[in-house]
Amino acid sequence: MVGKEASLDGSTMISRNDDTFLPLTPQRFLMRPAVKKTQHIKSYLNGFEAETPANAYRYQAVPNVDLNKEGVYDESGFNEKNVAMSATESTYGNEKSLAYDPLIADGMDEDTMQQMVLPYINSAVEGVKRLGDLIGQYGSPAGNSVLFSDKKDVWYMEIVTGHLWVAQRIPDDAYAITANQVAIQQVDFNDSENFIWADGIQDYVTEHHLNPDKEGWNFRHIFGTSNEKDRHYNTPRVWFGQRYFNPEIEQDSESSELPFICHTSHKISVEDIEYILGSHYNETKFDPLGHGNDVDKYRYRPIGLNRTQNSHVLQMRNDVPEAQAAIMWLAIGYPTFTPYVPFYANATDTDPSYSETPEKWDTKSAYWMYRTASMLVESHHSNFIQADLDYIKAAQEQQRRLIIETDRQAEKLNGTALTKFLTEQNYSMVEDMRQRTMTLIGELVMQGIDLSKLTFDMDKNL
Numbered sequence: 445m446v447g448k449e450a451s452l453d454g455s456t457m458i459s460r461n462d463d464t465f466l467p468l469t470p471q472r473f474l475m476r477p478a479v480k481k482t483q484h485i486k487s488y489l490n491g492f493e494a495e496t497p498a499n500a501y502r503y504q505a506v507p508n509v510d511l512n513k514e515g516v517y518d519e520s521g522f523n524e525k526n527v528a529m530s531a532t533e534s535t536y537g538n539e540k541s542l543a544y545d546p547l548i549a550d551g552m553d554e555d556t557m558q559q560m561v562l563p564y565i566n567s568a569v570e571g572v573k574r575l576g577d578l579i580g581q582y583g584s585p586a587g588n589s590v591l592f593s594d595k596k597d598v599w600y601m602e603i604v605t606g607h608l609w610v611a612q613r614i615p616d617d618a619y620a621i622t623a624n625q626v627a628i629q630q631v632d633f634n635d636s637e638n639f640i641w642a643d644g645i646q647d648y649v650t651e652h653h654l655n656p657d658k659e660g661w662n663f664r665h666i667f668g669t670s671n672e673k674d675r676h677y678n679t680p681r682v683w684f685g686q687r688y689f690n691p692e693i694e695q696d697s698e699s700s701e702l703p704f705i706c707h708t709s710h711k712i713s714v715e716d717i718e719y720i721l722g723s724h725y726n727e728t729k730f731d732p733l734g735h736g737n738d739v740d741k742y743r744y745r746p747i748g749l750n751r752t753q754n755s756h757v758l759q760m761r762n763d764v765p766e767a768q769a770a771i772m773w774l775a776i777g778y779p780t781f782t783p784y785v786p787f788y789a790n791a792t793d794t795d796p797s798y799s800e801t802p803e804k805w806d807t808k809s810a811y812w813m814y815r816t817a818s819m820l821v822e823s824h825h826s827n828f829i830q831a832d833l834d835y836i837k838a839a840q841e842q843q844r845r846l847i848i849e850t851d852r853q854a855e856k857l858n859g860t861a862l863t864k865f866l867t868e869q870n871y872s873m874v875e876d877m878r879q880r881t882m883t884l885i886g887e888l889v890m891q892g893i894d895l896s897k898l899t900f901d902m903d904k905n906l
Contacts (some may be wrong), residue, residue, distance in 0.1 A: 445458050445593075445620045446598065446614075446619045447614050447617055448615040448616050448762060449616040450619050450707070451627065451711065451712050451713070452711040452712060452713040453761065453762075455759045455760055455761045455762060457598075457759050457760070458593045459530070459717045459755075459756060460755070461723075461747065461754075462519050462752065465751070469510075469514060470508070470753075470811050471506055471508070471509065471753045471754050471776055471811055472798065472799055472811075473505075473754075473810075474504075474507070474793070474798070475505070475794060476503050476518070476563070478500060478524065482495050482496055482498050483500070484496075485556055485559055487555055488511060488555065490551075490553060491550050492552055492553065494552070494556075494560065494582065496559070496563075496564070497564050500563035500696070501525055501562075501563045502523065502563075503523035503524065504520070504756045504789055506520055506521065506773055506774070509801050516555050516556065517558075518558065518559055518562070519531065521562065522760075522772060523563060524790070525566050525567075525787065526594060527567060527568060527592070528568075528594070528772075529591065530590070530591040530758060531554060531558050531590045531591075531622075531647065532554040532557060532588035533591075534586065534588065534589075535603070535604060535625060536604075537625055537668070537669075538668060538669050540652070540654055541605055541667045544648070545603075545608055545650045547583070547585050547605065548582070548606045548607075551579075551582045551583035552582045552584065552585045553585045553586055553616070561574050561578070561714055566591035568593050568596075569599060569640070571590075572599050573594055575601065575603075579607060580604055580642065584591060587604050587605075588603045589622065590873075591758075593758060594760060594768070597613055599615065599640075599641075600610050600628070604667040604766045607642060608642045608648060610628055610639065610645065611640045613640070614705065617707060618707050619706050619712055621686060621720075623681040623747075625668060625674050625678040626668030630660050630661065633661070633856075640892040646661075648660075663800065664704075675742075676697040676698075676743065676744055677745045679698055679699060680697045680725070680757060683695055683696070683697040683698075683699070683702060684723060684747065688719070688723075689708040689712070690706065690708050697730075697746060703850065707727055714759060717757050718755075718757065718779065718784050720747060722779035724746035724747065724748055730743055731746075733871040748778060748779045751781055754774060755774075755776075755824060756772055756774050756842075758770075758771075758773075764854075767790055768788060768866060770789035771786045773786050773787060774787060775783070776798075776810060776814055776815075777817055778815070778822070780818070780822075781821040781822065782818055783843070783877065785843070785877050787870050788850070788866040788869065790863050792863060792867050793867060795870070795871050795874040797813075798810050798874065810878070813878065813882070817881055820888040821888065824888075828891070831888065831891075832884070835880065839877060839880055846873055850866070853865065854866060
C-alpha cells in the first residue's frame with residue numbers, strides 16, 4: 445500500500461497476491477456491468493445470503509472458474525467511480541479476542557465481500573464504512589484484511605473477530621506491507637481522520653481485559669498473534685519488503701515488532717511493487733531458488749508462490765484526467781516469472797482469453813499461457829531465468845510506451861467514445877503480451893529439448 449506522496453508519479457497504489465490452497469485454481473478476469481435493480485446474493489461456500497442495494501456500479505472482477513466448488517471471489521478491481529478494493533488477505537485473531545466474539549459461520553466472507561461492497565461505494569473511506577456496517581450486521585466467518593483506495597486516500601482494514609475491526613489510513617508519504625497477520629499498531633481514538641473502528645471495540649477490550657500493554661492501545665498486541673508460524677510464514681515476508689525499500693535499516697527477519705507504517709526516500713514505482721509481489725528472498729540465503737543450504741532455503745514462506753492465482757497492483761494516477769486514470773496491473777501466472785498486464789478500468793469488457801478461462805489447460809486462455817511460461821522457467825531455472833528477466837524487462841518497457849500513447853489519444857475523447865477506446869486498447873495490450881509470451885514459450889521449449897539427459901555424444905553420421 446503506497447500513499448500518493450510516496451509514489452514515483454503521485455499515484456495511490458494498493459496491491460496483493462491472491463494465493464489459494466492448491467496450485468491450480470483457474471481464474472477469469474472480467475467486467476461486471478452496472479445493474480439498476482437489487483440483487484440476491486448467496487454464497488456457494490457457507491450459505492450466506494443478502495439483498496444488495498439497487499444501482500450497482502460497473503466494476504472489475506477476478507473470479508474463480510469453478511464457482512460451485514470454489515466460490516465466486518471477485519477479489520480485486522476498480523469500480524466506475526475510480527474506487528479500488530482488494531479483498532481479502534487472510535488474517536488471524538488470537539484465542540483471547542475470539543473467545544468473547546467468535547467468528548460467525550454463515551457471515552459475510554471473502555467469496556461475497558467484493559460483490560457486496562465495491563459496486564456501491566464512491567470513495568475509499570465509504571468502502572471502509574460500508575464493509576464495517578455489513579460486518580456489524582452479518583458478522584464475519586474468518587479473519588480478513590481489506591485494502592481500499594481512491595485518488596486521495598489509501599485505507600487498510602483488519603477484521604479480526606466475528607464483529608470487531610479497525611481501519612487505518614496510510615499517510616500520504618508512507619508505505620505499508622502486511623502478510624497474513626494483524627499489522628495495525630497504535631490506534632488513536634481521537635483521530636477519526638486516520639482511524640475508523642467497530643462500535644464498542646474499546647469497551648470490549650476493557651471488559652475482557654485484553655490489552656496486555658501498560659500504556660497505549662496496540663491493535664496488533666490486543667488482537668493479533670505472535671507465534672512460531674508467524675515467524676516462519678508471515679514476518680519474514682514483511683521483513684524482505686521493508687528491506688527492499690529501506691536497506692539502511694537493520695531488522696530481525698522474525699521480529700513481531702516490525703513497523704506497520706513505513707517511510708523511505710525511495711519513490712515507489714509500479715515495478716517496485718511487482719518485484720516484491722514476485723519475490724522469494726532474492727539475493728539472500730533464504731532464497732529457495734538460490735545456492736544456500738537447505739535449512740536456510742526452505743526456512744521461510746516466500747512471497748511469490750506457484751499457488752498465487754492472481755497478483756495485482758491497483759494504481760490510481762493523479763497526473764492524467766480521471767476518466768483514464770485508473771489502471772489494474774494484473775499477473776495471472778507466477779508473479780515471479782510473468783509480467784503484469786495493465787488494464788484501464790474505464791472499459792466495458794475484457795479479452796476472451798481472460799474472461800473465458802477453462803478449468804483445464806488449453807492453448808487460448810491467458811491464465812494457462814502464463815502458467816505454462818512460469819512452469820517452464822522454473823523447471824530449468826538456471827538455464828532460463830535470464831531469458832525470462834529479459835522478456836519481463838522488454839514487456840515493462842513496451843507497456844509504458846503503450847500507456848503513454850493511449851493516454852495521449854484518450855485526452856481527446858470523452859464519454860462512451862473514451863470508454864470504447866480504452867476497452868480496445870486493453871485488447872491491444874493483451875494481444876501484444878500474448879505474442880511476446882508465446883515467443884518466449886517457443887524459445888524455452890526448443891532450449892529445453894537441447895537440455896535433455898537422454899543424449900549421447902557420437903559421430904554425427906551415426
